[in-house]
Amino acid sequence: MDEIIKQIKDPKLLLQVEHVVPFHGYLATGAFIGIQMFNIAQDVLGFRDKERIYVTCETSNCIPDAFQILAGATIGNNGMRITDFGKMAVVVNLQVPPGVTSARGVRIYLDHAKTEKYPKLHAWYLNTEKIPHEDVIPELLKAGDGVYSHEIIDIAIPVKPAKCVKVCKQCGESFVCHGDEVLCGTCTDT
Numbered sequence: 382m383d384e385i386i387k388q389i390k391d392p393k394l395l396l397q398v399e400h401v402v403p404f405h406g407y408l409a410t411g412a413f414i415g416i417q418m419f420n421i422a423q424d425v426l427g428f429r430d431k432e433r434i435y436v437t438c439e440t441s442n443c444i445p446d447a448f449q450i451l452a453g454a455t456i457g458n459n460g461m462r463i464t465d466f467g468k469m470a471v472v473v474n475l476q477v478p479p480g481v482t483s484a485r486g487v488r489i490y491l492d493h494a495k496t497e498k499y500p501k502l503h504a505w506y507l508n509t510e511k512i513p514h515e516d517v518i519p520e521l522l523k524a525g526d527g528v529y530s531h532e533i534i535d536i537a538i539p540v541k542p543a544k545c546v547k548v549c550k551q552c553g554e555s556f557v558c559h560g561d562e563v564l565c566g567t568c569t570d571t
């Protein structure tokens with residue numbers, strides 16, 4: 382891993398890697414992709430470091446950790462949502478003032494038509510060969526933004542319902558309800 386980190390010359394990228402690695406555990410290819418996606422989102426949407434952003438990751442693997450650390454968009458603060466479609470893709474939008482029902486966002490994905498130019502990255506991405514992180518990340522470094530595609534999209538912002546708490550008629554525990562249900566999620570599922 383140190384060998385890869387030595388190849389990173391951009392000081393901003395290096396600092397980002399140093400933040401993400403201890404959180405994720407190691408420099409995974411997917412975590413590195415998450416960092417590159419964060420930087421593209423920042424360029425496109427023009428948000429500042431630590432500005433509140435909302436992220437939907439289309440995979441549960443690696444990429445969420447980069448955004449949780451770099452953007453502070455976490456599962457616990459509702460800045461991070463994961464819809465696991467198994468895609469190397471994220472949707473990012475900025476916070477909107479109360480009452481505004483749509484936001485400008487960007488969807489960024491690793492584009493297999495563009496990774497073709499980088500054989501190891503391409504083979505790793507399409508899983509045609511087992512390629513170690515040490516061989517894939519240098520190609521991502523070389524490629525930079527060149528292997529990603531993005532599109533600007535409008536995102537509907539849901540109206541937050543008033544919080545309601547009930548005591549479940551079956552198990553007797555309290556739960557946050559979403560409508561007129563009388564059983565908690567656990568008792569509904571079983």
Ligand SMILES: [Zn+2]
Nearest residue numbers: 549552565568
């Ligand atoms: Zn219950």
